[in-house]
Structures are given as C-alpha cells and as structure tokens.
Amino acid sequence: MSAGPPVYRSALTLLASLFFMWGFITVINNTLLPHLRSVFELDYTQTTLIESVWFIAYFFASIPSAKLIERIGYQKSLVVGLVIMAAGALLMVPAARMPSYGVTLFALFVIASGITLLQVAANPYVAVVGSPETASSRLNLVQAFNSLGTMLAPSFGAYLILGRSVGGTSQAGTVLTPAQRLADAQSVVLPYVLVAVVLLVLAVIIARFPLPAMGSATNRMAKADRANHSLWHHRNLVWGIPAIFIYLIAEIGVANLFVNFVGQSDIANLTPEQGGHYLTFLWAGMMVGRFAGSLIMQKFDAAKVLAVFSIGAFLVMLVTVFASGPIAMWSLILVGLFHSIMFPTIFTLGIRGLGPLTEEGSGLLIMAIAGGALVVVQGWLADEYGLQWSFLLTAACELYILFYALWGSQVTKSLD
Known part of the structure; x- marks a missing residue:
C-alpha cells in the first residue's frame, strides 16, 4: 500500500487490518439480526433496535x-x-447460552464501544499522514479494506450462524418450537469466539508495532489560542456532522433490512441463509467503489465525485421502492456501489482546513456515526407502511448528501 512518505506505508498497511476487522464484525450483525428476529420472535422495530443500540455506543x-x-x-x-x-x-457466549435479548444488546454495545475508539483514532490518522489534497483518496483506499471485511462477513455469518440454524434455513414465516429457538441461539457461539481470538492476536501485534507519531500539525491548541477559534465557523464541519449522521441512517437501513427484503415473496423469496450470501454482493460493491473512488479522486474534486455518487444512490433507491422481483433486489444491491465513497469522503471534507482543530472535529464526526441508531425509524416505517415503502427514507437521505457535496462541504475558513 502506497500512501504518504515511506515511513507511514507499513503503518497504513497495518491499520488497514483494523479497518478490515471492524468492517467484518459490524456486518456480522446483518446476518445476526434475522437470526435474532427468529430466536426471540421480534418485530421489525425490535430487530432494528438491536442495531440502534450498536450505534448509540458511538454517541x-x-x-x-x-x-x-x-x-x-x-x-x-x-x-x-x-x-x-x-x-x-x-x-x-453467555448471551447465547441463556439465551437473553438484554445480554445480547449489552454485548453488542461493548463491541461497538471498542470500534468507536478505533474509529476516533484511526480515521484522522489516515487522513493527515499525507497531502491534504489526496486525503479523500487515501482514506477511501484504506476504507476499501473495511469493505473487504464487510464483503466477507455475510458469507461467514450465513455459513456459521444462519446455515447452522433451523430459522436460517427455513422460508419466511416458519414458526420454531421453543427447543429449536434454544438450539438456534447456540449457533452464534463459535463465530464470536473465533472473532475474539483474532482481535486479541491483532491487539498484540499493534502493541509491538512502531507506529509513527501523527505530527505536530494536528496537535491540540493551547487553551489561550483555542479560545480564539471556533469549530462552528467551519461550514464543511458544521454541515458534515449531520451528513455523517444521515448517511449512516441510509447505509445501515439498507444493510440491516436487506435479508428480510429479499426474503419477501414478491421480491426474491430467498431464505435468510440465501439472502445472507446475496448481501455479499452489496458489500462487494462498496469495496469496488472505494478502490475506484480512490483512483478517481486523484484526478477529480472529491466533492464533485460525492455529488455524482449521491445522485446515483437516489435513483437506485427509487427503483427499489417502485419495482418488484429481481429488479428491486439488484437495485438495492447496487446502492452499495454508490454508498461506497460517502463516509470516507464526507469525513475528509469535514476535517479539511481544521489544522490544529482536526482532533476535535474528528471526534464530532465519529460521534455522528450514532445516526445509525435511527435505523429504528425505518423499522417503524416498515411495520406501519411496509418494508419496501420504508426505503423512501433512504432516498431522502441521499438528497441531503447531494446538498452537502454541492454546498455544505465548501471550506469557509482554513487553519492549515
């Protein structure tokens, strides 16, 4: 991986493994949710509440x-x-053995809190270790490895969770006996133990690796100097915080409800296990889009590229809402390609020009990932008006990203 001075390249390569792991473990949730929906007999609101707890941890x-x-x-x-x-x-492990909906929520909150710490540390690190002009390209490149994790996770979850459970291999609407639900709950033990082992090995490697310092350009200001500067004078940050918040509603809503959506008889009539495999295509689109976006942004302005991708996302979401059958399924898969560059590009546009305020601005942008918690709103819309109509919320989110790309991302005051 080539990005910035040679001293940073090995560090960025190692950090790419972190991006991979938190992408991987986050997307296991997408196969975990339909599994828990079956085990605990949850409605859509209760199912999306699981993901809401995950993103509340970011806040x-x-x-x-x-x-x-x-x-x-x-x-x-x-x-x-x-x-x-x-x-x-x-x-x-204990959450599955009880089984307990409450302990499951707590366990996911703990995992998400750890990921939040990684996000606050790693995203600004990658953004500032090279030229500001190529920050979006660089973060998209490393985030592509995050997407590699998200692409592989659905198959992992579909095989080790959904594929080893009665609910995961049955058609939608199948009613499980209490004994079957208890047995299904146990299927999450092995995959999460394997994930824990990999995380601990990676922690040992990171502890022993000579990571270079981020440099003095982003050091926190002295209190006397800090009083003369306000983060709220930077339009790109002020509008970037809600852009991250709103984008997460769109991304998480699509990913979490995908398996249920393609399981409907008028869409693709897939089992949860089959839907989990098709979810891989959505995350593969995210990965391809980020690798491509990293190259495109070396020649074209990041904000303009973001605008084009947001328009594409809006159009395919309209197709998802108003079409049926395989067309609706593949249009929902295609939104992954258009979503690909959004988070890393909004993030780098949001901290552009902040200079020594970068650390504080980054913290606010990462906090905005809590927007994913509002996926429960889409769950409520799905319960009240139908799952397909609920994706109009996603389409509305794409329009705000377009607004940010065209106007909100402009730098009004630079401290670099």
Whole structure:
C-alpha cells in the first residue's frame, strides 16, 4: 500500500487490518439480526433496535475515546479498543447460552464501544499522514479494506450462524418450537469466539508495532489560542456532522433490512441463509467503489465525485421502492456501489482546513456515526407502511448528501 512518505506505508498497511476487522464484525450483525428476529420472535422495530443500540455506543463512547487518546496516546488506545471488542465478542457466549435479548444488546454495545475508539483514532490518522489534497483518496483506499471485511462477513455469518440454524434455513414465516429457538441461539457461539481470538492476536501485534507519531500539525491548541477559534465557523464541519449522521441512517437501513427484503415473496423469496450470501454482493460493491473512488479522486474534486455518487444512490433507491422481483433486489444491491465513497469522503471534507482543530472535529464526526441508531425509524416505517415503502427514507437521505457535496462541504475558513 502506497500512501504518504515511506515511513507511514507499513503503518497504513497495518491499520488497514483494523479497518478490515471492524468492517467484518459490524456486518456480522446483518446476518445476526434475522437470526435474532427468529430466536426471540421480534418485530421489525425490535430487530432494528438491536442495531440502534450498536450505534448509540458511538454517541456515548466518542468523547471518552478522544479523552483516552489524549491521555495514553493513539497506539495504546488502538490496543485497548481491540481488547474491548474481544471482551464484547466473548459476552455473546453467555448471551447465547441463556439465551437473553438484554445480554445480547449489552454485548453488542461493548463491541461497538471498542470500534468507536478505533474509529476516533484511526480515521484522522489516515487522513493527515499525507497531502491534504489526496486525503479523500487515501482514506477511501484504506476504507476499501473495511469493505473487504464487510464483503466477507455475510458469507461467514450465513455459513456459521444462519446455515447452522433451523430459522436460517427455513422460508419466511416458519414458526420454531421453543427447543429449536434454544438450539438456534447456540449457533452464534463459535463465530464470536473465533472473532475474539483474532482481535486479541491483532491487539498484540499493534502493541509491538512502531507506529509513527501523527505530527505536530494536528496537535491540540493551547487553551489561550483555542479560545480564539471556533469549530462552528467551519461550514464543511458544521454541515458534515449531520451528513455523517444521515448517511449512516441510509447505509445501515439498507444493510440491516436487506435479508428480510429479499426474503419477501414478491421480491426474491430467498431464505435468510440465501439472502445472507446475496448481501455479499452489496458489500462487494462498496469495496469496488472505494478502490475506484480512490483512483478517481486523484484526478477529480472529491466533492464533485460525492455529488455524482449521491445522485446515483437516489435513483437506485427509487427503483427499489417502485419495482418488484429481481429488479428491486439488484437495485438495492447496487446502492452499495454508490454508498461506497460517502463516509470516507464526507469525513475528509469535514476535517479539511481544521489544522490544529482536526482532533476535535474528528471526534464530532465519529460521534455522528450514532445516526445509525435511527435505523429504528425505518423499522417503524416498515411495520406501519411496509418494508419496501420504508426505503423512501433512504432516498431522502441521499438528497441531503447531494446538498452537502454541492454546498455544505465548501471550506469557509482554513487553519492549515
């Protein structure tokens, strides 16, 4: 991986493994949700509440994460984040053996808190280790490895969770006996133990690796100087925070409800296990789009590329809502390609020109990932008006991203 001075290349390669792992473990949720819906007999609102708890962790853990990084440094914080994630993964074992909906929610909250710490540390690191003009290209490149994790996770989850359960291999509407639900709950133990082991090994590697310092350009200002500067004078950050928030509603809503959507008889009539395999195509589109976006943004302005992708996302979501059969399924898969560059591009546009305020701005942008918690709104819309109509919410989110690309992302005051 080539990005920035040679001293940073090995560090970025290692950090790519972090992006891979948090993408992988996040997307296991997409196969976990239909599994838990069957085990606990949940409606759509209760099912999406599981993912809401995951993203609420970003809201509560972002500021403590920034404080921890300031206190112990980036490298130790990455190690702590991995250990927290591993602890949460291991908590899934007692949650499955009980089985307990409440303990499952707590375990996922712990995992997400660890990922939040990694996000607060790793995203700004990647963004500032090279030229500001290529920051979006660089972060899209590393985020492509995040998408590689998200692409592989559905097959992993479909095989080890859905494929080993009665609910995962049955058609929609199948009613399980209490004994079958108890047996199905046990199927999450093996995959989460495997994930915990990998996370702990990675923590040891990170602890022993000589990560270079981020440099003085983004150091926190002295209190006297900081009083003369306000984050709220930077339009690209002010409008970027809701852009991240709203984008997460779109991305998580599509991913979490995909398996249920393609399982409908008038769409593709797939079992949850089959739907989990098709979900791989959506995340593959994310990966391809980020690799392509990294190259495109070396020649074209990142904000203009973001505008084009948001228009594409809006159009395919309209097809998803108003079409049926395989056309609706493949249009929903295609939105992954258009969503691909959105998070890393919004993030780098949002911190552009912040200079020594980069750390604080990054923390606010990561906190905005809590927008994924509002996927419960789409769950409610699905219960009230139908799953297909609920994707109009996603289409509306794409329009805000277009607004940000065309106007909100413009830098009004640069401290670089």
